[in-house]
Amino acid sequence: MKMLLDVDTGIDDGMAIAYAVGSQDVELIGIVGSYGNIETRGGVKNALNLLNLLGEDNIPVYVGAEHALNKPAFERLAVSARIHGDNGVGNISFEHPSIQKALDNGIDFIIQSVKTYGKELTIVTTGPLTNLAAALKKAPEIEKMIGKVVIMGGAITVPGNIRKIAEANISQDPEAAKYVFESSVSITMVGLDVTMRSILTKNDTMLWRQNGTVGTAYADMVDYYIDHVNAKDGCYLHDPSAIAAAIHPEWFTMLPMHVTVITEEGLRGRTICDPDRMRNCNPNVQVCLNVDSKQVLHHFNDVLNTVFNTAN
Numbered sequence: 001m002k003m004l005l006d007v008d009t010g011i012d013d014g015m016a017i018a019y020a021v022g023s024q025d026v027e028l029i030g031i032v033g034s035y036g037n038i039e040t041r042g043g044v045k046n047a048l049n050l051l052n053l054l055g056e057d058n059i060p061v062y063v064g065a066e067h068a069l070n071k072p073a074f075e076r077l078a079v080s081a082r083i084h085g086d087n088g089v090g091n092i093s094f095e096h097p098s099i100q101k102a103l104d105n106g107i108d109f110i111i112q113s114v115k116t117y118g119k120e121l122t123i124v125t126t127g128p129l130t131n132l133a134a135a136l137k138k139a140p141e142i143e144k145m146i147g148k149v150v151i152m153g154g155a156i157t158v159p160g161n162i163r164k165i166a167e168a169n170i171s172q173d174p175e176a177a178k179y180v181f182e183s184s185v186s187i188t189m190v191g192l193d194v195t196m197r198s199i200l201t202k203n204d205t206m207l208w209r210q211n212g213t214v215g216t217a218y219a220d221m222v223d224y225y226i227d228h229v230n231a232k233d234g235c236y237l238h239d240p241s242a243i244a245a246a247i248h249p250e251w252f253t254m255l256p257m258h259v260t261v262i263t264e265e266g267l268r269g270r271t272i273c274d275p276d277r278m279r280n281c282n283p284n285v286q287v288c289l290n291v292d293s294k295q296v297l298h299h300f301n302d303v304l305n306t307v308f309n310t311a312n
C-alpha cells in the first residue's frame, strides 16, 4: 500500500517511521512533519536524520503546520521534553546528519498525494490532526477521494494520558481533530484503548543492538524513552500501533462509531461517540478496542531487526 506519514518526530514516531520503511506491504511516499512532541522544524530534522540512518534518504520530508488551528504559536510541554529528550529523539547524536533539506508546503503535499493516488493511499497520522484538517479545509474535494486515514490518537474506553480525560495528540488541537472525525473520511482510530496493551521492553531493544550501529542508535533512543515514561517495565507502542493497524487490521477488534471531540473546557480533548449521530447509518470511524498485542510486538520487532540489519 502507498502510505503517507504525518508525524511529530518524537521517539515513538521514530519507531513508526522504521516500521513503515521496513514493512514489505508499505511504500512510503513521503512524510509530513507536525508540531507536538517537539517544534515542527525539530521534528522534521529528526525525521530526516532517522531516514538517513535507515538508508532511506530518497523519501521526501515536508514541513507541515507549526501550531494548532486556533492558536498563534506552539509551546512545547515540559513533559514532552522529559519523555522524548531535548532534541526529541532521546538526545542521541547522529554521526552523519542528513544533508537532505525538508520541503515546504506539507499541507499541499497531502492534497496532491490524495489527488494522485486516491483510494490507493493510506494516510497514517501519529501527531496532532492539524495538517489533515488544514488540507480538508483548503481542498474540500479531497474528502471524497481519500482512501483511508489511520489515526493514533484519542481514548474511548480508558482515561487520557496528558490530562485525565484527553490523549496527547487530540489534546494538542481538539478543533482540528473534531473536524477530521466529523468528516466523511474513512478513519481507523488507534487510541490508548489499544496502544497501551502493547509494551516494548529493554529485552526487545537489547536484541536490536545485535544489528550494528543502526540498531544500537535506535535502541539508545528507545531506552531513553523507556527510562522516562511511566509504563511498567517498558514503553507503550503508541505510534507503531497505527502502522500495524494500517497493514494488519485483522489483528485489531474494531467498533464502528461516529466519533466527535469535546472542545469545551472541562472535558476538552475527549474523544467520544457523537450523541447527535449515534443512530445514523454507516459510521465512518472504526475504533480499535482490542488488539492481538503478541502479533503486533512480534511483527514490529521482526521488521525493525530486518530493517536495522539491512541499513548497516
Ligand code: CA
Pocket: 007, 008, 009, 010, 012, 013, 036, 037, 126, 127, 239
Ligand atoms: Ca507522535
